[in-house]
Amino acid sequence: NAGVTQTPKFRVLKTGQSMTLLCAQDMNHEYMYWYRQDPGMGLRLIHYSVGEGTTAKGEVPDGYNVSRLKKQNFLLGLESAAPSQTSVYFCASSPPRGRTNTEAFFGQGTRLTVV
Amino acid sequence: AQSVSQHNHHVILSEAASLELGCNYSYGGTVNLFWYVQYPGQHLQLLLKYFSGDPLVKGIKGFEAEFIKSKFSFNLRKPSVQWSDTAEYFCAVNGGAGTASKLTFGTGTRLQVTL
Numbered sequence: 001n002a003g004v005t006q007t008p009k010f011r012v013l014k015t016g017q018s019m020t021l022l023c024a025q026d027m028n029h030e031y032m033y034w035y036r037q038d039p040g041m042g043l044r045l046i047h048y049s050v051g052e053g054t055t056a057k058g059e060v061p062d063g064y065n066v067s068r069l070k071k072q073n074f075l076l077g078l079e080s081a082a083p084s085q086t087s088v089y090f091c092a093s094s095p096p097r098g099r100t101n102t103e104a105f106f107g108q109g110t111r112l113t114v115v
Numbered sequence: 116a117q118s119v120s121q122h123n124h125h126v127i128l129s130e131a132a133s134l135e136l137g138c139n140y141s142y143g144g145t146v147n148l149f150w151y152v153q154y155p156g157q158h159l160q161l162l163l164k165y166f167s168g169d170p171l172v173k174g175i176k177g178f179e180a181e182f183i184k185s186k187f188s189f190n191l192r193k194p195s196v197q198w199s200d201t202a203e204y205f206c207a208v209n210g211g212a213g214t215a216s217k218l219t220f221g222t223g224t225r226l227q228v229t230l
Contacts, residue, residue, distance in 0.1 A: 033218065040124070042205060042222035043159075058217070090158065092218070103149065104207075104218050106159040 002026050006091050006107035013081040013114045021076040021110050023091030031094045032074035033058075033104065034066060036087040043090065049074055081114045088112070117142035117210045121221035128196050129229050136191040136224050138180075138206035147209040148189040149218070150180055154202045162204070165189065176200070201228045 004025045013019055023032065030051050035043040035058075045058030049068040063085060065077045074093075078085060088111050094104040122137040140146065150162040163174025170182040180191045189206060206221040 031217075035220075040222060042121075043220040045217060045219070048217050092159075094218070103161050103164055106151075108158045 004091055004093055004105050004107040006089075006110050008110060009108065010111050011113070013078075013112065015081060015083060015114060017081050018077070018079050019081065019112075020078075021089055021091075021112075023074045023076070023093075023107060025072055025074075025091075025093040025105070027093060027105065028071070029093035029095055029105075030071070031104075032068065033092045033094075034064070034074065034076045035090045035092065036060065036085075037090060037109075038087050046076065046089075081112075083114045086112060086114045117146075117208055117219050119206050119208050119219055119221035121204075121206055121224050123224045124222070125225045125227070127227045127229065130198055131195045134191070134193040134196045134200075134226070136204055136206075136226070138189045138191065138221060139187050140189065140206075140208040141187060142208060142210040144210055148180075148182060149207040149209070150174065150178070150189075150191050151205045151207060151220075152202050153205065153223075159205065162191070196226070196228050198228045198230055200226060202226060 007022045033048040034046040044060045047066040049055045052071040055066045067075045088109050090109050091107040092104040118141045120139045148165040151159040152162050153159050163172050165172045165182045173179045203223045203225050205223045207218050
């Protein structure tokens with residue numbers, strides 16, 4: 001049982017380049033999230049999805065796009081990377097609230113550096 | 116909108132000392148509450164969670180937390196910390212239902228346990 005898998009684990013981009021981060025979960029969870037973690041700021045929600053084909057903005061969505069074409073995958077795209085997007089990105093998944101166990105499971109993270 | 120406040124940003128304790136980390140949230144409705152831990156270089160792992168029932172929740176590794184609804188608090192405690200508890204601790208709240216159901220994190224508390 002792999003849980004939540006993120007690829008890649010590390011990446012260095014030049015300013016203006018684009019890339020896609022992939023998150024895959026094998027727990028059949030409806031909800032998926034993308035967070036960024038920066039020192040002293042905790043985890044901030046970028047975008048999330050409550051089901052296949054749906055996405056919604058979180059706290060810090062600017063500069064990012066997402067897609068949830070399949071239930072098990074949640075993609076995070078950076079169209080034109082900026083140094084301010086240097087961060088550690090975490091994907092998570094969870095069942096919807098209202099069930100008895102709605103804890104979120106996290107991937108290992110992607111460390112992205114934009115130079 | 117829901118928010119989470121963690122009052123202690125950096126805590127240094129000696130082994131065997133007692134620990135209490137503060138967490139307050141702002142959300143008027145029913146909430147689910149979580150404490151996650153992140154060991155150096157690793158992803159977030161669930162320590163404990165509160166959904167309903169007994170407000171004193173016990174988690175892994177001897178941690179516990181008490182939900183006090185009147186104070187909107189969910190403080191984390193451990194009677195005797197170990198060096199291996201050195202990590203960053205995040206409080207999180209999941210309020211609302213449907214599309215509003217998303218995890219919001221505090222800024223984290225870095226715990227350093229000295230020998």
